[in-house]
Amino acid sequence: MAALRQFLTLNAQILYWTFVAPFAGKPTVRIDAIFQQMVRIGVQAVPMAALTSLSIGLTLAMQGSHELARMGATSYVPDLLSITLLRELAPLLTGVVVIGRSGSAITAELGTMKVSEEIEALEVMSINPIRFLVAPRVIAMIIMLPCLVVFSNYIGFVGGWIICNFALDINTTKYIMRLIESADMMDLISGMTKSFVFGWLISVISCQSGLAVTGGAEGVGRSTTKSVVLCILVMLVVNAILTGMFFIIEGPKG
């Protein structure tokens, strides 16, 4: 459980550099570095997130209409979409996209810096690697993952709309009305909470795995694979826990 202790220490250090250091007259996390990472993690992931959520919106609507048609309830397709997308699929699938695109890149990048002595060089220059490298990435991901999820929600709904409008008997107005009616605040809150938590976990785990690399280029590859697997696993487990928590808070939905 040394890894867990490291994870907690790393979190404490990130919190220190983000929230305490600026008031203690210490050097701060650089804003331009955060923006740079936001572009890499968020903006550049937009096409992939869009394609993923469009596909999932289309699939959900098609599968849902099959099942619901048997009960003569195809008009509930938008309801199905809004709950599953907002609460579960948008955060999870966007998480997977970000793990694949950015989590792995972060681990590989920091790992390469570790084995090529760049991290050591930073330390010798009295530049704290947590402040300089880790904090901008973590902050950027915690901000950008929720943004991507909001975006994915919309694109997913577009996917659903394509099916509803062209294959089912639900026109645009009706589709939008049903979406608005069926989704409540808790759906959004639950999805957004998840995306914040995922952003935090993915970024910190990826950074930690990168900093822990030993053993040259081979070590970088090994750590990157392990880190991606760990991120996905942790995300799925935490997702179940969070869904459980919201289930308890709200009670079974009526």
Add this chain to the structure above:
Amino acid sequence: MSETKRETVIEVRDLVRKFGSRTVLNGISFTVEKGDTMIIMGGSGCGKSTLLRHIIGSLRPTSGSIKIFGEETTTMSPQQMEKLRLRFGMNFQFGALLQSLTVGENVALPLIENSKVDPAIVDLVVKMKLELVGLTGFENLKPAEISGGMRKRVGLARAVALDPELLFSDEPTSGLDPIMTAVIDQLTMDLTQKLHMTAVVVTHDMASAFRIGTKMIVLGAGKRAGMIIAHGTPDDIRNSPDPEVQQFIRGEPDGPVPLKLAPEDYIDRLLGHDRDKGLSY
């Protein structure tokens, strides 16, 4: 050289470092005074870089003490270490430049992060430091776009960016042509003689070692691995009675450090008779 007592900048006492069961540093003791250029010599893989890593605080020794500017570093907190490190510059054996930044940004990094100078002045200092190492006009290239020798020189420029009191340089001239070697040697001498900087330089280049060194240590191999086998001024080393030291500074292939094993040993090793598992890849 005046014989007045100078301030001790580095004091290493009985430094021992083991990696697993291997003892890489075995009871190293020496001191470096202000204005000295201490040369560390020894065969490849004998632990020179490891010794530097201990002095700059990247590694902690198994036992022993290291004092820099009179402060014990082996037990120092990371915060204290961070402060002390503002007074050093380190030039890594392989440059250790940040690949994501340009050459200019690399040299500017310590200035931007650790001093509150104006961006215009940072630019100026970067140009000056790159000029010192003969790299004017290369500011905008990435480390991947320059040669190995150039990378090392950028590393040196970065190490001296903040005009440190203490400079560590790990093989600053290996892979450089003779003219560039002389330029870098001259730079080190200027820094120590004119600015009273103290330098610790690892080098394999005997000509350059005897040109710039005011003190030297030689690390041993074989039975004396990880120990200092000679210690003193360049003249002491040149006149050292130790045959291993003589072999080293003359660069002879055979001597106390054997070129090849005896034929029986060679065959045994090759076939793995003296090991349990033999060779394994």
